[in-house]
Amino acid sequence: MSDGPTRVLILGGGFGGLFCARRLGGADVEVTLLDRAACHVFQPLLYQCATGTLSIGQISRSLREELAPHRNVTTLLGQACDLDPEARRLTARRPDDTTFTLDYDVLVIAVGMRQAYFGHEEFAQWAPGMKTLDDALSIRRRLYGAFEMAETLPPGPDRDAWLTFAVTGGGPTGVELAGQIREMATRALANEFHSINPEDARVILFDGGTCVLKSFAPDLTHKATDILTRLGVEQRMGVHVTDVRPDGITVTPKSGGAAETYAARTVLWTAGVEAVPFARHAAEVLGANTDGAGRIAVEADLTVPGHPEVFVIGDLVGRDHLPGVAENAMQGGLHVAACVRRDLAGKPRKPYRYRDLGSAAYISRGHALLQAGPVKLSGVLGWIAWGVIHIAFLTGVQNRASTVTSWLATIARANRTDRTFILGATTSPEHPYDWMKVTHPNMVAHGPDAEKPTD
Template sequence: MVVIGGGFGGLFCARRLGGADVDVILLDRAASHVFQPLLYQCATGTLSIGQISRSLREELARHRNVTTLLGEAVDLDPVARRVTARRPDDTTFTLDYDALVLAAGMRQSYFGHEEFAKWAPGMKTLDDALSIRRRLFAAFEIAETLAPGPERDAWLTFAVTGGGPTGVELAGQIREMATNALAHEFHSIQPEEARVLLFDGGHSVLSSFAPALSAKAATTLQRLGVELHLGAHVTDVRAHGITVSPKGGGPSEEYATRTVLWTAGVEAVPFARRVAEVLGASTDHSGRIAVDADLSVPGHPEVFVIGDLVGRDNLPGVAENAMQGGLHAASCIRRDLAGRERADYHYRDLGSAAYISRRHALLQAGPVKLAGFLGWLAWGLIHITFLTGVQNRISTVATWLAAIARARRTDRSFMLGGSATEEQPYTWSACGPFELPARESRSVAD
């Protein structure tokens, strides 16, 4: 069998099939498992990429029937039961399957405005996290070299689109970073004066949480200094600013900012849309694929869809759903091998959590609703539990304790990149050799 994607769903499925009488190939475009719920802490310098990721080969080494391959699935032939994958050098190879598990996840959606991506990165991959880290810390460094005025103010203004968990976590962390970790390290600027603008089309942040918890989150964000702009959509993103339009109509507003972070929506990855096309499966507006009760595609019991891509019963796009879906798909395959009937998939809601700032987080699990310090403790325990690798858990706890004690960001390194990478926002070589104007071309002695 072939599993596409090494996220929570794909990893849990492959683990569950370890030792079974089946050959498993796990295909992933990064060959690593990334703990996505903590990407924002990597982006804001609290954790390193090694603390929130783990090599799939290392993680699955003890399962001798599981093979991990690096590649991106690009096409599917359901008749031949063959997946075509692309290597990083743009060559391709094929994988034959008896059963296929699609766990490729979702990508950031710009609602038809893909040009926004150049100036407003999303938060889905390690590359995204490192790109955001570069933009955040470089913004303060560039502002330090500018005289007071509109240009400096734009570099010290950070716009976040989307009031869900990722947007709230990013906005809170940027303000906390500015007011604590960076507060006394600059001479020309006052980092604590940095503006963080959070935009969302709804009437509350964290709308999936209970109203009382959502209100507490808004209060905490405002105490941190985050400026909430609700009932508004970002309708244009440029190098030097954004345009924001009220959801209910009215005049648009312009905001000068050099750093925009996009967390407003998701859509299916291209391969998932290709799978739906060749299998004749129906999809929703975001590309989620309709499946039967056992998570298989109608008319194709050999193809399973799990995680964020499942278009059934309004299943949430959260890690718990992906984990449970991966285990269920593996269980169905084991039942097939044993000649037993498959069971239907039943999602168990284990709750939701969101981090806002040090000692402030939310947890909602059934009747249990926690906020503030207790919510923060519960949030930490949950995330440590699901991190892959004992070493990552120990290292992350130690880093958090150090950050709590001294408000430090221990992993703030960033690289400006080279001219060969188009998406780099800043680079020394992209603009060619620098020449002073003629009137300034004089020696140091002069």
Template sequence: MSDEQRPKVLIIGGGFGGLFCARRLGRLDVDVTLLDRAACHVFQPLLYQCATGTLSIGQISRPLREELMHHRNVQTLLGEAIKVDPDARVVTARRPDESKFDLHYDYLVLAAGMRQSYFGNEEFAAWAPGMKTLDDALSIRRRVFAAFEIAETLPPGPERDQWLTFIVTGGGPTGVELAGQIRELATRSLANEFHSIEPEEARVLLFDGGDRVLKTFAPALSERATRVLDDLGVEMHFGVHVSDVRRDGVTVKTKGDGSSKDYPARTVLWTAGVEAVPFARHAAEVLGADTDRSGRITVNADLSVPGHRDTFVIGDLAGRDGLPGVAENAMQGGWHVAACIRRDLAQRRRKDFRYRDLGSAAYISRGHAVLQAGPVKLSGAVGWLGWGFIHIAFLTGVRNRFSTVGTWMATIARANRSDRSFILGGSGHPEEPYTWESPVHQGSRASDS
């Protein structure tokens, strides 16, 4: 079949789902275009390690071009999908300079992922960055380390206390990991580096609307995680939600009696929820697809959109049978869609997607993690080793995984944190002010997974 006659497959998003789909399609007689707004694959489960100075950007990301260079039928493009015309089979994308271009397809794979949700309070994003992209991780790194530096310049008192108070919203894996890492950072890595402040006195407050952390894990593992966080000094508050976020703190409302309390703090990190990116909501509308409250698109058993056999949804966006928003789901979905296209080309019937739960894990602090894989439940040092296998050795999409795993594990095992550099601006140009804050970019919370 000539190149002009070969089916064109367009994949939106270079996270786990998009990358693994493109890889598998690299073996087929099709032309594949992978469109991503950042042109790199990010290992999202380790973003918090980058944010807290343990790992560098290069250790948790890789250019998509490098990742797919040996697949000659796969083209990677930088751009953000903004519009789809399912009748003409055309997606319009926007370049970073605001100009636009069109991409034609025979098959469309939506793997654009989710972004941080502020539940309608978008103004919170200015003071409470999420944890979905490399930009988010670097913003959090700047805020966390700058907070200690600014506190060092202040005399004892309420203002210094605000800078040494860190608030984390959401008690899921990301919230638990961030809270634990900040306390570990304060009590270990930074403990002996300052003269005016005692970093170990920094407060980390975690707020969650439920009755425990890690609600998707077994109660025993959740209880173990709670004990470890408590031993680290994390202050946990349950049955509450953050009703307001400001430059100098938050307001927290109790779900039971509706009472409110203000907490002064200069660093607030948001991990409380996710929602579909704008393009996914647009695509669902023009495709006539049903969505849930978060914007996940209802799909058929083969992950195609009802009424559109040429369009698939994978990863976090796929709304079917309670599929979890984890990397394994995206990877397996990517493989499955590639298999569906292969079966179409061979004029064979597609198979239904069957998700295989290969386990979940959460890293709390050095030597402490919890892991749940079917009947297997691990915690402590054994859980930490299991976390290293599940979240790195198995899930990573980069090549040379064993050498990479060795580097990562050795780096994470160290007490010091070598990747603590952060940028505050200071070029003197008005558009680059010298500040610990970061501008809120439209779409900067969009996920690449």
């Protein structure tokens, strides 16, 4: 331990890291929050940014701004890359690939998960996931750009491929994306084109299970299936995605049978998650067990076995089948802060107790599902409850007010106020930030051997 105040190092500014840092504000500790983007992103609404309903600023906030009132909390931009548990020292990399070190007394690993492609990393080039603001903007470009491309083509297979959207994964994110694409095509874009009819857009949802939203109660999954069908979303269940290309997707039925190929110029991936490389490195040097997705086995108080100074929270926790949802991360962050405060007071730590606050999924205007214990809501009531919950957890009063305004405008006029997209061109041969090189066209051209970001 250091001679001065306890040094708490938090890795990741998501729900877990942010809630932990805020709860430690004013305590007799020195808190450092390290994040590779220096902002908190409200991930449950990323798909609304991708489909043009909300802007980046409405679903994210600068960590430095958010934590400014807490004078004992320092926010740093960087990406964790190496951990020395014996010296209690972390090495972080700046965006320009230089490094710096941070010493700690207590380490909180809250780096989250990334999209999993199940051994087919080459799919990522053609099928972006939905985990970061960059992902949301990339998807926005692909969605709106597809309609623009179709407008320039004569009727035929090429135009049809640009008007076909494939979504992999029938969980909340996949269902929300599929529903929003159809709503976007049938409402916001319906009367804006001359050569094409956006309502002809084909949205196909693929999943390996027997139904969408399989974590919800059966009656809610049935309602979700019916709503998606009425929207015009085609649902292909019980299939594995075996290939993704720039011009389409191939799936194979799990029950056997011939592979099926779909011509689709836009493929979106929401089918799974896995630990980021640093989390796997941390587990290795800490001697911790992990599951197939890289989640780290922890003690009852969320510490790594043999390392009471190292906590793991959020999606990375491999214990008691804890869900990878925002509520678990928030509660984990608050739990760690309570443990640190109890340490300072000389009191024993308490075990972590997760309180299930339920699940929710937004499908389209007037249709959302909410499940919280015995309470099950759908339709307009579920939609209203969904909105209230998401507004409550947005950071910043200004974000809440502007988000409500955007939602009301979308409801009233069917328009989407944040549809601007950029093509990603750059005037320099390299991005100034090393970990963004993979997004440069010159890097993409290298295919699956192109450099990948480390988390």
